[in-house]
Amino acid sequence: MLIDSHCHLDFPELSADLDGVLDRAHKAGVAGMVTISTLVEKFSTYSELAEQHENIWCSVGTHPHNADKELHVTTADLVRLSAHPRCVAIGEAGLDYFYDNAPREAQATGLRRHIAAARITGLPLVIHSRQADSDMAAILEEESGQGAFPFLLHCFTAGMDLARRALALGGYISFSGIITFKNAEEIRDVARMVPADRYLVETDAPYLAPVPRRGQPNEPSFVRHTAEKVAEVRGISLEQLGRETTANFGRLFSKTGLV
Structure with a gap:
């Protein structure tokens, strides 16, 4: 059993054929998925998706690309919305210095507000x-x-230093289809290093389709390809990876009830 811990089911590449997307995920052994918020103002879209499907959960948060658009969103707003029974996480929030689509100060402000919400609610950021x-x-x-x-x-793409510092704080690390790319050896090194109780797999669909699906819109069923590569890198079976990542997901996203 696999869990896609991060996808965007509201994006048109997936929403246009949601029934097909979910059917293919089921056939690939994907038992659940979290559709991730990029704008708090769209929370009703995410929560309605999660309400309609027992194997879909959602989050609430502002993507760093949109940080300056939602500076009016407070920690209290995030806490209030996260009380929805199908909302199991805060975010995604953070820092993106590659695109710099929002001022860095706004990104940092948003990140700290989301951290505060995670601290208050106990939901993972x-x-x-x-x-x-x-x-x-x-x-x-x-x-x-x-x-x-x-x-x-x-969707870990950083270096070993951030990985080690995050793990030292009790954080978890999730691997996407990027780990299957030819030039991703540093990420594979991180995947070898992460303890068995601290890693997850995801798609970030519709982006970053893994080999052998590169060039196609990504979808939750493709998380199996990522899982196979992570298992290969770690020297374990796909079945063991499924057990470990599902247990890790249930522990971190405890509101799902999969503990």
Whole structure:
């Protein structure tokens, strides 16, 4: 059994054929998935998707690309919306210095508000971090000093230093289809290093389709290809990976009831 811990079912590439997407996921052994928020103003879209399907959960948060568009969203807003029974996480929030689609100050402000919401609710914070390793590590360490909070570095593309510092704070790391790419040896090194109780797999669909599906819109069923590569890298069977990642998902996303 596999869980796609991060996808975007509201995006048109998936929503146009949602029944087909879910059927293919089921046939591939994907038992559940989390559709991730990129805009708090669209929370009703995510929550309705989760309400309609027992194997779909959702999150609430503002993607760093949209940080300056939702500076009016407070920690209290995030906490209030996260009380929805199908909402199992805060985010995704974080820092993206590759695109810099929002001012970095706005990204950091949003991230800290989401951290506060995760600390208050106990729900995991889904973190987007791209080419911002130093600042991300510093914020996580500073904020953890003010009180622990659960978090997941999703679609991990960073270096070993951030991985080790995040793990030292109790964080989890999720691997996407990028791990199947030819030039992703550093990420595979991280996948070898992460403890068995701290890693997950995801698609980030509709983006980042894994080999051998590159060039196609990604979807939850393709998480199997990512899982196969992570299992190969770690020297374990796909079945063992399924057991480990599902247990890790249930522990981190405890509101799903899969513990």
